Amino acid sequence: MEWSLRTDLPIYSQLVEQIRLAIVSGKLHPGEKIASVRDLASEAGVNPNTMQRALQELEREGMVFAQRTSGRYVTEELQIIEKAKVVLAEKQVQAFLITMQNLGYSSEEVINLLQSRKETKDVNS
Amino acid sequence: MEWSLRTDLPIYSQLVEQIRLAIVSGKLHPGEKIASVRDLASEAGVNPNTMQRALQELEREGMVFAQRTSGRYVTEELQIIEKAKVVLAEKQVQAFLITMQNLGYSSEEVINLLQSRKETKDVNS
Amino acid sequence: MEWSLRTDLPIYSQLVEQIRLAIVSGKLHPGEKIASVRDLASEAGVNPNTMQRALQELEREGMVFAQRTSGRYVTEELQIIEKAKVVLAEKQVQAFLITMQNLGYSSEEVINLLQSRKETKDVNS
Amino acid sequence: MEWSLRTDLPIYSQLVEQIRLAIVSGKLHPGEKIASVRDLASEAGVNPNTMQRALQELEREGMVFAQRTSGRYVTEELQIIEKAKVVLAEKQVQAFLITMQNLGYSSEEVINLLQSRKETKDVNS
DNA sequence: GTGGTCTAGACCACA
DNA sequence: GTGGTCTAGACCACA
Numbered sequence: 001m002e003w004s005l006r007t008d009l010p011i012y013s014q015l016v017e018q019i020r021l022a023i024v025s026g027k028l029h030p031g032e033k034i035a036s037v038r039d040l041a042s043e044a045g046v047n048p049n050t051m052q053r054a055l056q057e058l059e060r061e062g063m064v065f066a067q068r069t070s071g072r073y074v075t076e077e078l079q080i081i082e083k084a085k086v087v088l089a090e091k092q093v094q095a096f097l098i099t100m101q102n103l104g105y106s107s108e109e110v111i112n113l114l115q116s117r118k119e120t121k122d123v124n125s
Numbered sequence: 126m127e128w129s130l131r132t133d134l135p136i137y138s139q140l141v142e143q144i145r146l147a148i149v150s151g152k153l154h155p156g157e158k159i160a161s162v163r164d165l166a167s168e169a170g171v172n173p174n175t176m177q178r179a180l181q182e183l184e185r186e187g188m189v190f191a192q193r194t195s196g197r198y199v200t201e202e203l204q205i206i207e208k209a210k211v212v213l214a215e216k217q218v219q220a221f222l223i224t225m226q227n228l229g230y231s232s233e234e235v236i237n238l239l240q241s242r243k244e245t246k247d248v249n250s
Numbered sequence: 251m252e253w254s255l256r257t258d259l260p261i262y263s264q265l266v267e268q269i270r271l272a273i274v275s276g277k278l279h280p281g282e283k284i285a286s287v288r289d290l291a292s293e294a295g296v297n298p299n300t301m302q303r304a305l306q307e308l309e310r311e312g313m314v315f316a317q318r319t320s321g322r323y324v325t326e327e328l329q330i331i332e333k334a335k336v337v338l339a340e341k342q343v344q345a346f347l348i349t350m351q352n353l354g355y356s357s358e359e360v361i362n363l364l365q366s367r368k369e370t371k372d373v374n375s
Numbered sequence: 376m377e378w379s380l381r382t383d384l385p386i387y388s389q390l391v392e393q394i395r396l397a398i399v400s401g402k403l404h405p406g407e408k409i410a411s412v413r414d415l416a417s418e419a420g421v422n423p424n425t426m427q428r429a430l431q432e433l434e435r436e437g438m439v440f441a442q443r444t445s446g447r448y449v450t451e452e453l454q455i456i457e458k459a460k461v462v463l464a465e466k467q468v469q470a471f472l473i474t475m476q477n478l479g480y481s482s483e484e485v486i487n488l489l490q491s492r493k494e495t496k497d498v499n500s
Numbered sequence: 501g502t503g504g505t506c507t508a509g510a511c512c513a514c515a
Numbered sequence: 516g517t518g519g520t521c522t523a524g525a526c527c528a529c530a
Contacts, residue, residue: 007170008129010505025227036517045132047507052519069514069517089228093238096221102150103214107243111236113218118232257420258379260520275477286502295382297522302504319502319529339478343488346471352400353464357493361486363468368482 001027001035003044011046015054023063023074024085034064034072126152128169136171140179148188148199149210159189159197251277251285253294261296265304273313273324274335284314284322376402376410378419386421390429398438398449399460409439409447 001022005014022028034055035043041051055072058064062080066072075081100110126147130139147153159180160168166176180197183189187205191197200206225235251272255264272278284305285293291301305322308314312330316322325331350360376397380389397403409430410418416426430447433439437455441447450456475485 002133004131004133006129006131008127012505021227025229037519038517049508050506053505055518066518068519071517085228089225089230089238092221092224092228093235093242096217097239099217100214102146103210103217104150105214107239107246110218111239111243113214114222114232114236114239117218118236121232252383254381254383256379256381258377262520271477275479287504288502299523300521303520305503316503318504321502335478339475339480339488342471342474342478343485343492346467347489349467350464352396353460353467354400355464357489357496360468361489361493363464364472364482364486364489367468368486371482 001040001043005044005046012050012053012057015044015046015051016057019054019058020061020063020084021088024081024088028074030074030078030081031076032074034074036071126165126168130169130171137175137178137182140169140171140176141182144179144183145186145188145209146213149206149213153199155199155203155206156201157199158195159199161196251290251293255294255296262300262303262307265294265296265301266307269304269308270311270313270334271338274331274338278324280324280328280331281326282324284324286321376415376418380419380421387425387428387432390419390421390426391432394429394433395436395438395459396463399456399463403449405449405453405456406451407449408445409449411446 001018003015003018005011019028019034028034034040037048037052037055040055041048044051055064055066059066059072061084062077063075063084064072065075097107097110101107105113126143128140128143130136144153144159153159159165162173162177162180165180166173169176180189184191184197186209187202188200188209189197190200222232222235230238251268253265253268255261269278269284278284284290287298287302287305290305291298294301305314305316309316309322311334312327313325313334314322315325347357347360355363376393378390378393380386394403394409403409409415412423412427412430415430416423419426430439434441434447436459437452438450438459439447440450472482472485476482480488
């Protein structure tokens, strides 16, 4: 996995977000084994405790589950993943619209922009 | 200004990006004086050399200009700011669509999502 | 508060249990301010991080809430406390019956025991 | 044997209590040989002197007896065990009722709770 | 002072 | 080796 950490949010919550994204976008598959806490932590360049906290939060959400000695796995309950996907998409839309409004674009202008962009692409393809 | 630095991109280019966004979104006004390199650097928690480099890049773009003795100022040429805004918006749209596609949403679905969201909001307001 | 820690369960979960009991049994009142993490930790003889973890769990349950700089408080939502009370009572009953069964008493015998005990007391009072 | 020690009571008396419980609940059988003081102490994570003191107390009660060279054994006098069982059960009931009263349940409510619980179980089985 | 976050490092049970 | 727990100690923002 590739990790990107920012300075303005708690690390553990960014880890949660990124692992969740990996699951929701299918980079980690349902039932797939996840690397060990220690490995993930060294990969992301954070303390194992911080990674542990992120994974426990994901467990609480039902996105992953731990098996005592063998490691952690992505959930196999697809409806949990699907629901997380919808929530995440909603958040992305929200954040995008706020950014665009800061740039001076109304919702309507944003939609027009996407629409015209799509049409250009449709014609070209 | 609030700064948010990520681990996966060169710092100086992120500084450029964020100052540009501040100008384009109107948080820094045309003709407004910009804080000193030293102050900006300490605020952002980066090396003054890195901040210096970012400001020089912005000067090259015409977004800011330096006056020998009194410091740096946001450009007063509105068409430069306007053009940067369009470029930035385009980048945001691009990034947003890629993220949404990773979540499994086609351009059309994204547009529909925005559309229905807007309508809900219109009705409520 | 008086703390009693056992060797056979994680400390943090015992802390959760004991604070919950204090709230549910009315030793800590709705809306009452709770001692600081550091004070509670030193009182209980545990590391502040362990106490912090317990309090965050209680926050997640809605039993307490934190106010950024002023401290933590017992929830004022009585129905949360009431519900926790029912759950706790149920657990106590469960544990009690198991203990008694280990001593060879059936549910019926336990009830008879309590019944006759109550009658004796009623007569004496 | 599994040991659980608390911080708020003398260790030796907790050891007495737990060994007595093991005998009374049949986990240790009449006439059965008991592990050595040294082994029991290391298992429970206590000082051998403390375990020794616990076993001497149990000897005084007649729950166990020592044979010069071969070690200690659980008593074979069943009436001693039976009597200890009654005393222990009485203590459990007492403690349970106090806990429940702290939760706001009267003796009568407790009995009703157990009664309804039993009926539910009877119906389901 | 307060809650919150993070790191470093240790120890544990489980299989 | 794996997840889980705990401690010691540091630093941060907030007011």
